[in-house]
Amino acid sequence: MPQPGTLELETTQTPPRLRVRGDWTLAHYAQLKSQIQRTPESASSGGAQVDLAELGQLDTAGAALLGRWLGEERLLEVASNTPGLPVERLALLRTVGQALNTCPSTPGEPSGPALVEVLAHIGCAVSDFAKQVMALLGFIGLTLECLLRSLLWPRRWRITSLVAHIEQTGFNAIPIIALLTFMVGAVVAFLGATVLAEFGATIYTVHLVAFSFLREFGVLLTAILMAGRTASAFTAQIGSMKANEEIDAIRTLGLDPMELLVLPRMLAMLISLPILTFIAMLCGIVGGGMVSTLMLDVSPAMFLSILQSDIPVRHLYIGLAKAPFFAFLIAVIGCLEGFKASGSAKSVGDHTTSSVVQSIFVVILLDAMAALFFMEMGW
Numbered sequence: 001m002p003q004p005g006t007l008e009l010e011t012t013q014t015p016p017r018l019r020v021r022g023d024w025t026l027a028h029y030a031q032l033k034s035q036i037q038r039t040p041e042s043a044s045s046g047g048a049q050v051d052l053a054e055l056g057q058l059d060t061a062g063a064a065l066l067g068r069w070l071g072e073e074r075l076l077e078v079a080s081n082t083p084g085l086p087v088e089r090l091a092l093l094r095t096v097g098q099a100l101n102t103c104p105s106t107p108g109e110p111s112g113p114a115l116v117e118v119l120a121h122i123g124c125a126v127s128d129f130a131k132q133v134m135a136l137l138g139f140i141g142l143t144l145e146c147l148l149r150s151l152l153w154p155r156r157w158r159i160t161s162l163v164a165h166i167e168q169t170g171f172n173a174i175p176i177i178a179l180l181t182f183m184v185g186a187v188v189a190f191l192g193a194t195v196l197a198e199f200g201a202t203i204y205t206v207h208l209v210a211f212s213f214l215r216e217f218g219v220l221l222t223a224i225l226m227a228g229r230t231a232s233a234f235t236a237q238i239g240s241m242k243a244n245e246e247i248d249a250i251r252t253l254g255l256d257p258m259e260l261l262v263l264p265r266m267l268a269m270l271i272s273l274p275i276l277t278f279i280a281m282l283c284g285i286v287g288g289g290m291v292s293t294l295m296l297d298v299s300p301a302m303f304l305s306i307l308q309s310d311i312p313v314r315h316l317y318i319g320l321a322k323a324p325f326f327a328f329l330i331a332v333i334g335c336l337e338g339f340k341a342s343g344s345a346k347s348v349g350d351h352t353t354s355s356v357v358q359s360i361f362v363v364i365l366l367d368a369m370a371a372l373f374f375m376e377m378g379w
Contacts (some may be wrong), residue, residue: 024062047054063096099230116374161264170272184289209288218281223326227359231334238338239348266331
């Protein structure tokens with residue numbers, strides 16, 4: 001039957017003897033701790049001999065309690081000099097004693113005010129953001145340097161890899177891009193017609209759809225979709241290669257991972273995203289035209305006539321001009337996060353999520369800055 005652990009200090013002999021008896025387990029932890037607190041400190045500091053011969057059951061909690069009380073070095077000494085102590089208990093005491101040498105003997109300092117912790121978290125977040133920005137700028141410079149160096153050696157161009165990535169990032173993305181922008185165009189036209197009907201200006205729904213998709217929605221929706229679809233794929237692919245040590249093998253073979261992995265993906269995005277943006281513009285306008293035809297009694301011929309006469313072509317150029325910048329940043333961020341991944345599956349998943357979040361954030365930020373710039377320039 002289990003017996004709770006006890007401490008008995010015998011002072012009838014010199015030096016005094018401290019007998020450790022019973023079960024020192026987690027079930028009796030509170031009781032044992034209170035007994036230790038009532039025992040004189042001189043007994044644990046070397047003023048008494050410790051006898052473990054009658055020690056019963058022992059687990060990690062009890063061994064750690066003995067180690068904290070006696071001290072790591074004395075615990076090892078007592079355990080080694082106790083005859084008849086079972087081998088498994090001796091091994092547990094030695095393991096816990098050695099582990100306690102590397103653990104702090106006192107708990108950490110109490111946390112400060114909540115405001116201080118919030119400010120500390122903000123400071124850490126700002127510091128991490130600055131490091132990510134510096135890493136991104138450095139990787140952009142490395143990518144541009146590798147691109148310029150590769151342009152001088154046409155034999156090193158990897159056309160097969162480039163075409164494969166164009167198919168993956170561009171051709172395979174056409175259905176989702178077309179469907180999404182078509183539905184968004186229909187929704188924009190429906191909402192615009194509902195609001196403008198109160199002013200008797202429903203005909204300007206055509207202008208609303210055309211302006212919004214040529215300047216903003218076409219390129220922005222395409223870039224956000226590509227950030228979620230393609231940047232994550234780039235990060236997962238490169239991160240898995242790094243986890244499997246394939247990138248180290250590439251370097252061992254004397255090949256450049258930037259030239260082999262990053263350039264084809266970046267060039268494929270530079271080619272695919274402007275084309276997908278143009279398709280998104282057309283599908284969004286078609287969706288708006290369909291709603292205009294069904295709800296506003298605007299014939300397709302009138303819709304096209306308004307587009308041709310009232311919508312300047314510069315809006316198309318403004319929307320397409322932003323696509324290469326978005327494509328470059330999405331590809332670079334996706335590849336950079338892939339190279340940051342370590343050998344675990346969790347790291348690959350975390351960096352894949354980070355690449356999507358960073359890409360969408362950068363795309364929206366750059367689009368807002370471009371909108372302000374074009375507005376100030378009167379374009």
